[in-house]
Amino acid sequence: MDAKEFCERYAVERKGTNSLKWDALKDRFGDPDLLAAWVADMEFKAPEAVLDALQQRIAHGVFGYSYVPDSFYEAFIKWEKEHHGYTVEKEWIRFSTGVVTALYWFVNAFTKIGDAVILLTPVYYPFHNAVKDNGRKLVTCELVNENGNYHIDFDAFEKSIIDNDVKLFIQCSPHNPVGRVWTEKELKTILSICKKHDVLVVSDEIHQDLVMEGHQHIPSAIVGGGAFAHNLITVTAPSKTFNLAGLLTSQIIIENDQLRTQFDNYVKTVNQTEVNILGLTAAEAAYRHGQQWLDGLLSVIEHNYNHVKRHLNEQAPNILISPLEGTYLIWLDLRNVIDANQTKEFIQDRCRIAVDFGEWFGEESKGFIRLNMATEPRFVELAVENILSNLEDFAVVGKSSE
Numbered sequence: 001m002d003a004k005e006f007c008e009r010y011a012v013e014r015k016g017t018n019s020l021k022w023d024a025l026k027d028r029f030g031d032p033d034l035l036a037a038w039v040a041d042m043e044f045k046a047p048e049a050v051l052d053a054l055q056q057r058i059a060h061g062v063f064g065y066s067y068v069p070d071s072f073y074e075a076f077i078k079w080e081k082e083h084h085g086y087t088v089e090k091e092w093i094r095f096s097t098g099v100v101t102a103l104y105w106f107v108n109a110f111t112k113i114g115d116a117v118i119l120l121t122p123v124y125y126p127f128h129n130a131v132k133d134n135g136r137k138l139v140t141c142e143l144v145n146e147n148g149n150y151h152i153d154f155d156a157f158e159k160s161i162i163d164n165d166v167k168l169f170i171q172c173s174p175h176n177p178v179g180r181v182w183t184e185k186e187l188k189t190i191l192s193i194c195k196k197h198d199v200l201v202v203s204d205e206i207h208q209d210l211v212m213e214g215h216q217h218i219p220s221a222i223v224g225g226g227a228f229a230h231n232l233i234t235v236t237a238p239s240k241t242f243n244l245a246g247l248l249t250s251q252i253i254i255e256n257d258q259l260r261t262q263f264d265n266y267v268k269t270v271n272q273t274e275v276n277i278l279g280l281t282a283a284e285a286a287y288r289h290g291q292q293w294l295d296g297l298l299s300v301i302e303h304n305y306n307h308v309k310r311h312l313n314e315q316a317p318n319i320l321i322s323p324l325e326g327t328y329l330i331w332l333d334l335r336n337v338i339d340a341n342q343t344k345e346f347i348q349d350r351c352r353i354a355v356d357f358g359e360w361f362g363e364e365s366k367g368f369i370r371l372n373m374a375t376e377p378r379f380v381e382l383a384v385e386n387i388l389s390n391l392e393d394f395a396v397v398g399k400s401s402e
């Protein structure tokens with residue numbers, strides 16, 4: 001399915017449907033009329049198979065306590081095996097009502113107050129919150145940014161671990177917001193460093209299925225033939241892949257028996273809920289029948305990304321666009337064209353776009369923005385048009401106010 005057909009079939013108006021992205025603009029940005037290009041969900045309906053499965057479930061009319069059916073495990077295990085080469089056993093799987101919730105649990109289950117937790121920044125801001133909100137010490141190691149191309153400084157990472165006696169690394173793979181899909185070599189190096197210093201790794205692989213052509217997501221659990229799986233917890237979900245975030249269903253994979261027991265013992269102190277039957281129903285249908293829909297979605301993301309690249313490269317080449325290898329979130333460095341302190345004034349007040357601002361992901365990223373490509377091309381075209389048409393005028397304003 002190409003991008004045009006996908007949009008014709010699945011694009012839908014979300015304003016006025018209690019969507020965080022569109023209906024919370026006033027609350028979150030102080031302005032209800034912005035073009036919403038922030039939070040990571042989409043203007044697309046879920047695959048038909050998901051809607052059919054949910055409708056059938058709703059027609060049954062009973063929403064009592066639920067139990068995870070074997071068919072769910074089968075569908076998820078098959079997906080992981082076929083798409084990512086990861087053989088997951090049913091006994092290793094646990095559930096949470098969201099990946100971020102799970103991150104908070106991991107921090108509490110596996111570290112003590114005051115322990116150091118390391119992140120590679122810039123990174124998805126709830127990672128920072130999960131560390132800080134729980135009274136742990138946040139240690140950041142900046143990714144190296146070479147004209148928008150990011151890589152890991154392994155020596156700096158190892159030094160930070162040693163200097164701070166780090167206990168836990170929360171990895172983002174693929175990486176939000178810089179769009180990297182880590183190579184096997186990079187993963188092997190970082191996982192080896194963690195193993196050497198006895199640092200537990202939590203790998204957030206929620207974007208595992210959103211990978212552009214020419215790149216391949218490698219689950220950390222299979223790197224080096226599974227050499228690091230003992231020291232690792234993987235968390236993933238169908239929520240980004242199939243636009244199901246509101247159904248609050250995510251999977252945790254813990255191979256190591258001892259870590260799993262420690263996790264279970266912690267979770268029973270904070271969570272006594274059963275699974276969300278609608279979330280599970282949707283997830284199973286998506287894993288079973290969502291492939292064609294996902295292929296269509298990936299062509300929309302690619303189409304939108306190419307549009308941004310083409311127009312900005314031609315008309316504003318000083319805006320740096322990080323290569324999108326994975327996720328559907330593009331990372332733009334505006335610092336060559338506007339004063340970083342005026343990013344909000346430019347993007348929000350002038351261009352009328354709601355974005356995730358760079359500094360949300362780490363202090364070093366002021367002057368960057370993250371834009372969501374999983375939307376209708378007309379929204380992306382409008383965002384690009386607004387940026388380009390205001391740029392010259394604003395850059396002059398910026399200069400005259402210096």
Ligand SMILES: Cc1ncc(COP(=O)(O)O)c(C=O)c1O
Pocket residue numbers: 040097098099100101124172176204206207237239245250
């Ligand atoms: C890396 C990463 N982890 C977690 C989440 C959110 O997951 P959840 O909605 O399941 O808490 C996102 C959402 O964008 C994300 O990018």
